[in-house]
Amino acid sequence: MRTIKLYDTTLRDGEQTAGVNLNSTEKLEIAKQLERLGVDVIEAGFPAASPGDLEAVKQIAAEIKQSTVTALARSTKHDIDAAWEALQDTPHPRIHVFLATSPIHMTHKLKKTPEEVIALAVEAVRYAKQKFETVQWSAEDACRSDYPFLANIIEQVIDAGATIINLPDTVGYYTPQEYGQLFSYMKKHVPNMDQAMLSAHCHDDLGMAVANSLAAIEHGADQVECTINGIGERAGNAALEEIAVALAIRSDFYGCQTRLHLKEITYTSRLVSRFTGINVPPNKAIVGGNAFAHESGIHQDGVLKEKSTYEIISPELVGVASNALVLGKHSGRHAFRDSIKRLGLVVEDAVIDSLFQQFKKLADTKKEVTEEDLFALFTDQHMQLPFSMYSLRSVQVTYSSHNIPTATISLETPEGTIENHAATGSGSVEAIYHTLDQMISLPVQLKDYRLQSIGAGRDALAQVTVRLQHEQEEMNGSGTAQDVLQASAKAYIHALNKVLLQESYQRQRVHA
Ligand SMILES: CC(=O)SCCNC(=O)CCNC(=O)[C@H](O)C(C)(C)COP(=O)(O)OP(=O)(O)OC[C@H]1O[C@@H](n2cnc3c(N)ncnc32)[C@H](O)[C@@H]1OP(=O)(O)O
Numbered sequence: 001m002r003t004i005k006l007y008d009t010t011l012r013d014g015e016q017t018a019g020v021n022l023n024s025t026e027k028l029e030i031a032k033q034l035e036r037l038g039v040d041v042i043e044a045g046f047p048a049a050s051p052g053d054l055e056a057v058k059q060i061a062a063e064i065k066q067s068t069v070t071a072l073a074r075s076t077k078h079d080i081d082a083a084w085e086a087l088q089d090t091p092h093p094r095i096h097v098f099l100a101t102s103p104i105h106m107t108h109k110l111k112k113t114p115e116e117v118i119a120l121a122v123e124a125v126r127y128a129k130q131k132f133e134t135v136q137w138s139a140e141d142a143c144r145s146d147y148p149f150l151a152n153i154i155e156q157v158i159d160a161g162a163t164i165i166n167l168p169d170t171v172g173y174y175t176p177q178e179y180g181q182l183f184s185y186m187k188k189h190v191p192n193m194d195q196a197m198l199s200a201h202c203h204d205d206l207g208m209a210v211a212n213s214l215a216a217i218e219h220g221a222d223q224v225e226c227t228i229n230g231i232g233e234r235a236g237n238a239a240l241e242e243i244a245v246a247l248a249i250r251s252d253f254y255g256c257q258t259r260l261h262l263k264e265i266t267y268t269s270r271l272v273s274r275f276t277g278i279n280v281p282p283n284k285a286i287v288g289g290n291a292f293a294h295e296s297g298i299h300q301d302g303v304l305k306e307k308s309t310y311e312i313i314s315p316e317l318v319g320v321a322s323n324a325l326v327l328g329k330h331s332g333r334h335a336f337r338d339s340i341k342r343l344g345l346v347v348e349d350a351v352i353d354s355l356f357q358q359f360k361k362l363a364d365t366k367k368e369v370t371e372e373d374l375f376a377l378f379t380d381q382h383m384q385l386p387f388s389m390y391s392l393r394s395v396q397v398t399y400s401s402h403n404i405p406t407a408t409i410s411l412e413t414p415e416g417t418i419e420n421h422a423a424t425g426s427g428s429v430e431a432i433y434h435t436l437d438q439m440i441s442l443p444v445q446l447k448d449y450r451l452q453s454i455g456a457g458r459d460a461l462a463q464v465t466v467r468l469q470h471e472q473e474e475m476n477g478s479g480t481a482q483d484v485l486q487a488s489a490k491a492y493i494h495a496l497n498k499v500l501l502q503e504s505y506q507r508q509r510v511h512a
Pocket residue numbers: 013016046048049050073074075076098099100109110111140170233
């Protein structure tokens with residue numbers, strides 16, 4: 001059986017999802033989970049894009065040992081140097097250099113002739129090869145490129161030292177048949193193609209990213225680039241979990257395997273969803289809430305008689321726990337630790353005590369503490385920002401259907417002082433957000449507000465996700481609490497803190 005390499009770009013292309021902005025702690029936590037999941041390569045970021053991205057890639061490179069860590073660079077010395085600075089501590093540094101090859105991109109974006117593009121690509125690969133053991137080269141917008149030109153530039157970058165050639169369907173334009181043929185063409189027409197591995201990178205604009213990736217595998221790709229939950233630029237990238245499970249369930253057809261520990265899929269998906277604030281649709285294959293739910297009578301009857309009548313994937317295969325755990329206020333440390341372990345969470349001993357205290361506090365007000373609650377407590381810890389920012393001391397709202405709602409908020413400032421303020425709004429949440437705007441003065445606009453309950457029941461935790469527009473960028477924030485208004489305040493403060501953190505990185509960049 002052929003082994004296909006899974007290249008995860010959740011932390012680079014996935015982070016290009018509108019409104020997603022992960023801090024370095026969240027990125028490191030996701031990278032560690034990707035390593036446990038068994039991905040071959042983690043694309044940790046684009047170090048030249050910002051000092052924050054460079055720092056996050058550096059941290060990931062220093063921590064991750066089982067997966068190869070790579071980073072993206074444009075075809076410039078500056079970007080390649082930034083990637084080298086970020087990746088020095090990884091055992092097998094790999095760079096991913098890209099340059100667009102389609103007439104549309106060369107003419108309008110790069111403003112270069114095809115000859116200039118070839119020269120630039122070769123120069124960049126040669127320069128990268130002086131530093132990096134492995135150089136991956138991508139032909140951005142490969143699918144809308146002229147095939148003979150593409151074959152020519154690929155031959156030259158392989159001669160210059162590239163050993164992985166990626167052919168991205170950057171705008172999600174191709175059908176599976178066309179994408180497969182692109183790989184067959186390059187295998188046939190690039191004379192030195194046997195000196196490099198072919199890689200696929202698909203976007204989902206026409207809903208064909210996973211099908212295209214599988215077609216590329218059938219036609220010679222040995223590496224596929226994808227993201228958890230299919231997040232990414234515009235309609236997203238190919239979903240890693242869908243490709244991996246398709247290869248496993250249909251190994252009879254594809255004759256391929258991966259090194260993935262499929263049992264880690266569900267937890268990885270939930271972690272990415274929580275940190276990015278991008279909910280997984282219920283009907284999403286493999287990781288959607290309904291992926292294993294049988295609703296209609298005839299289906300239920302069939303499954304009760306014989307699961308295989310309607311179930312091609314067993315939920316256990318991808319780590320959906322068969323018996324939900326329930327803890328309560330009388331549960332002790334052993335049961336708590338056991339639940340944490342069964343959930344697949346990796347918690348250091350130093351952290352488990354504070355998590356246990358939070359669990360006890362929650363159990364005092366909530367009858368049953370479920371797996372989902374534990375997961376929320378755990379992920380909340382990792383969503384703390386790297387240094388102290390604003391934090392909520394208390395929020396009080398006076399509301400009646402006849403009067404104007406008023407919020408009174410007490411905040412601890414980054415300097416450690418306590419500030420109190422009150423303001424009104426047309427609703428309770430707006431009153432809270434007006435108050436916070438007046439306390440933390442930043443030019444932001446609320447673009448999205450989402451409220452969901454974690455689990456069921458009247459006493460379920462509330463989870464609020466907000467998306468703020470700040471200048472040209474969008475920033476997401478998330479907060480959980482038993483009270484909806486408190487969760488709303490926490491989510492808004494989380495997003496404002498992230499804006500402040502980014503501003504401080506930008507100031508460092510200007511001074512550097
Ligand atoms: C298909 C993809 O996913 S590509 C990856 C996309 N990811 C990102 O863009 C990450 C976030 N980006 C950023 O932070 C910024 O765009 C930066 C820091 C990378 C660059 O910022 P700026 O220097 O201000 O340039 P800006 O983004 O406005 O324009 C991009 C420039 O790079 C050039 N460029 C684009 N791709 C490449 C490439 N592969 N190699 C060399 N130059 C390139 C463009 O032609 C343009 O050059 P110009 O200024 O001479 O016209």
